[in-house]
Amino acid sequence: MKEKLEEILRSGEEKITQAINTIELQDVKASLLGKMGSVTEILKEIPRLDASMRAEIGKAANKLKDHFTEMIDARREELSLKASEIPTDFDLTVPGLQPHGGALHPITQMCYDLNDTFRSMGFEIFEESDISSELYAFDNLNFPADHPARESMDTYWLAGYEDKRGGERLCLRPHLTGASVRYLQTHNPPCRFVYPGRAYRNESTDARHERAFYQYEALIIDREFTFSAGKVMIKSILSKIFGRDVPVRMRVGFFPFVEPGFEIDMGCLVCGGAGCSVCKHVGWIELMPGGTPHPNVLRAAGLDPNEYTGFYVNIGLDRLVMMRYEVSDVRLFRSADLRFLSQFK
């Protein structure tokens, strides 16, 4: 009988400690102290026991009953403090309330990413107005007088000014490069700066061509600067944009305002350089032109080309953003379509 009591004590304590809520605890209580409970059963048996043992067993059983009652009360209190007042069928799969739904334009976001990177490398940010003149768009930049880009095919000349010359022949700037001369005329070298902005060209539009586009140019002017240092700069920028190391190569390219001029390619991120349809199976994607400012450009900015050199890159943000998000149609950028714009948060 004693062993039986000890067994009830051991298993009862275990059950009480292991009950994880009050309902379970109630069941445990019933199994121990209820009408059919194991302790109750013992107490019921006492009258039938040998008289010599009755007192001892009775005392022990009653002690056990008190012990369990105390323990269950304590456990109940413990459980009820832990328990939630919230109905257990509270639906946790209901979506959260979203904060304000605004967003910067994806090109603005790219522009700011670049600004942050270039500023961390000590570049100043410079801005020029959208309307410029032939003087800054072409004359200063070593565009020969007969360069086809000067003809209305490419540049939006302003009505009433299209037949004037130089500083009075106004246009929506066809590129940003003219801004570099403005900066250099008002700052002393050595210097390094970026000049983001919009540019416009008179072209027919399709999914890959726009009349308005966003460019980002960077220029370093110093007494010594080699194009291989420029390559380091480009790698730093790309790793910021794409969040990983991007292979870069420079190859020969021609632009009137640089000499030497480069086309700068980045390794295709889709195939890792192995060749795929995105990179036309060459493993490289043409990214931006760059080069050393042409001596005539430096002269236009009032600098002596024998003393100063530099490095220039022009990044087409529309294209870069298209690559970043795999946007299929460049015209979406200026559509003001919220179905498109609200995707970029």
Place this chain on the structure above:
Amino acid sequence: MKVSLNWIKDYVTIPPELELSRLVTDLTMATVEVEDATELASKYENMVVGTIVEILPHPNADKLKICMTDIGGGDIRKIVCGGINMATGMKVAVARPGAMVRWHGEGDLVAIGNAKVRGEESYGMICASSEIGLFDLFPYTDEATILDLSAFDAQAGTSLAQALGLDDIILEIDNKSLTNRPDLWGHYGIAREISALFDLPLSEFKPYPPPGVPSLGVELADTTRCFRYIGVKIEGLSIKPSPFEVQSRIWRVGMRPINAIVDITNYVMLATGQPLHAFDSDRVNGHITVRRAQESENFLMLNGIELSLCNEDLVIADDIEPIGLAGVKGGEKDSVLPDTQKVILEIANFEAIGIRRTSARYETRTEAASRNEKGIDPQRCDIALSLAMSMFAEMFDKMAVTGYSDNYPVPLERKKIDVSLDWLEKNLGKRIPDDEISRMLARLGFDVSIDGDAMRVVVPTWRSTGDVSIPNDIIEEVARMHGFDRFDATSITATFEGSINQPKIDIDRKLREYLATRCGMNEIYTYPWVLDAYMNAVLPDADSVLSISTPPSPDERYLRPSLIPNLCKAVSDNLRYYDEFKIFESAQVFSSRSFSAEYDKRESLPLQRRNVAGACVGGAESYGVLYREAKGILETLPRFTHIEPYSFDRIIKPAWADSVIWQNIVLDGTVIGSLGLLSKKASLDCGIKNSAVMLFELDIDALTPYPSRTNKFERLAEYPHTDYDISMLFDLNVRWEEIYNSIIGKKSPDDLLRHVSFVDEYRGRQVPAGKKSITIRLVIGSLKKTLTSDEIEGCANAIVKRLTKTLGADLRSTASPAQGREQEPNQASL
């Protein structure tokens, strides 16, 4: 530009170990962008020469035949064919199962199967030239003509590509990357570049000795526009096809074979880059003169288009009229015709700009013009002459030269460039040994002499027309020959301080980030030009508006004087998909009101200001809420973007605004922006119905950024403050500004009233007609002690009394919602 590798191999021997992929990569890295390299033979896989051994009728079709065809080594197959010209013993092109063909020369390429044709097995097909892309080489008139290859010396079973000599590789070169390299516009030029890059020998053309024949008497009337003119009169010719290999080469790089005479001129142009023209000399009246056209002089081009020329155009003329538009296109009258037997062959060099202008003026983009406008060296006429004369001699037994002249008054001189080797090293970032520099430049045709630090480079004639002219060009030549990837990367170290503080630049970013992230607006980009419809709807009387001379479309000529018109277009467009939204744009606006020259006194730029504009859009009845929303955005803006605050006033109504809901934004007495509801008329004109559009526009350039943050610390309240709401009835014309001013009255510093704020306005059934109920929240508390409820009531009651007395208000209810609340964060402290 398409380049045939087999053709290149005429001029430079490409060793077998030089793999195609390396050739393509190195050319791309150092010279021009090779976009593609196509194996021509891959298009003719599974196509072989077959010999028809027997022709049987088709049991189920009258128009079809069964051709028993030997496809090599006596392997005779049954092929069903619908052609009209089959004959026993004829060699034909057999497309075996798996070959890609174009049915009847139309539609997409399809793979040939082993199929039954009208119940008869057919092993592939016997092809017409158009079905395998060879129509230009083998033209026919009846579409049921199959390709007859009997003239080719090829056994049955020979692959078609091999039989026709099509085992070639075609390089596609990006024309843009060639614009500054006139020397590369021909196979010989590309071969010369390959010979330099890979140090391979280049074959040379044997000079054509001037023949001892009478002069043609060509006159160069304008030597500033025509630098050289070679004329050769050739007799004993006839119109016949040129040899297949000549036709094939012309065809492989994208031109069409015509006849032997024309093919020679095209072949020589494709080989050397020098355009040629052949006039039928029987139709040339008298002598040739190269002169300016007269104003309105007529010229009938080879393609039948009649031009009215101007004095800027250069023409080739005979004694009567122009016979060619110099360097651009030949004339119809004197071109090579079916009965031509004598020609005057023209090999000439023209000034590039004039060619480009004439070509653009008449929108005549020809192969000749696209080469002549790049600036070709006149010496190239010599190799073109050499090649052309040897081809005439080869193709025409009875050929005789009966007239010749070479007018070349001022030979082109080779450019000389002096370069310091130290300077070169400084710019390259690497010292390349002198002899290596010499060798690399010599391979490109430069003559180099070095004396100490001084290097003199003499540029070859074919690079002397502007391409290579200054020392920087030599950096590029050395760098690309050395290999751009062989220069060690060096880091950039110098530090600059200009970027540390740029408040004028930062303000635009702060504004955009504030509007997007705090105000929940979406940023949009629009074009700088405005559709007339939106201009008229929004700014009907705008003055000093600039416009574009060649606008994207006739109704998009105006350049925006304000961001509002395009913003309204964006609103209108988005209302198709959304009922409620908020958008903004930050961009420049333009005006001819004033001009200035900030950077160069020769320049005169119009007024250009950066503006920001926004729209809050909702249902037609929501204008009240939208007004408070838009105004809240503007009121809070200076605080969050760290600029000097502005105020609101009514000075001048924007044209687009509703006559009641509008305000100006004013700084130092100047209007720098506006806020208002888009008027009903403007809304309808913009195609906006049943929506309220609250707009604002602000001149960012007029804002004054603080140099740093300007928040001030305010001690936290030691004693509890109580929120006390009162609702009172006012006449409809009483404005909040008056109520507010009346409440704060003559406040002393230790007064118990800490804050006053507007909670809401109610007009409706529980409010008598002509009245509105305004709920005002008072924050009451002392800086020195905890107030009793009597003291709080006393403060509130005094305010209620004052409002009753000054503004005739009636109290509706009071309530003290909570004790010790924090003040509304956006409410100005009293």
